[in-house]
Amino acid sequence: MTIYNLYIFDKLGTLLYYGEWNRLKQSGITKDEEAKLMYGMLFSIKSFVSKISPVEPREGFLYYKTNKYALHYLEVPSGLKFVLNTDNTSTGIREFLQNIYTKIWVEYVVRNPLWTIGTPVSSDIFKAKLDEYVKQSPLYGAKLL
């Protein structure tokens, strides 16, 4: 079990935060480009999933898996999107992402009067609390080599 990295997007597609823990391979493009690419893909998957669904989709897109990693997606009603890459054996990521949203995002970003709505997060305390939460989680695991 291990956690690779986390993207947080707002409903307009702005990358609000990017956190990285055990990422072993870099994409070779800038973070900005990577974020755009990521958001574009998520946007497409979302519309693809809802169009192609043979039954009424409830929550829509939840995650995808490859043979090496899994990408988990949580979209909250306000349109905020949490994207977490883990190895493909991890479980319980949905609750984990929910907790990041309610316990860390809402507490240390939304309730921080110095954060301007719709801008990337620069607060040290948010970063520290997120790091602490991720590292305490059993999902974090040992660093894979």
Place this chain on the structure above:
Amino acid sequence: MAEEAIFEFLHSEIVNYTLSKENSKENDLSTLEYIGFTTGFRIIERLTREWPRFKDELDTMKFICTDFWSTIYRKQIDNLRTNHQGVYVLQDNAFRFLTRLSSGSQYLEHAPKFVAFTCGLVRGGLANLGITSTVTAEVQTMPSCKFHIQVNRT
């Protein structure tokens, strides 16, 4: 959580509003302090209605540190010090308006904006209890904050 958050959000908007008004000098915290003063003055009426009269000044300060503080900030003052000559220092180690800001020195330059209202609140509360004072605040590392109360004797 809900009502606390509303108070917090309203407070931070009041801070933004009073400091961004046109024609107002930059870093002029007096409006904010005055809003706090009137709020404190009024709120004390409600908080002390079940209380007997206070014995002395120290007794009043203790009330501010315990009941007053916990009604407004859901916690008590962590430390009260005095030189017994009209100077009191109230220390809050996790001051509500600063806890989400930082846990060190980041944003330290913004700290005065978020303590001015509370200085007024304390001053207003004391004024209505018959103590004229000057209240200032000092922030060294967030989220801890010290309020200095200087009682003006006539």
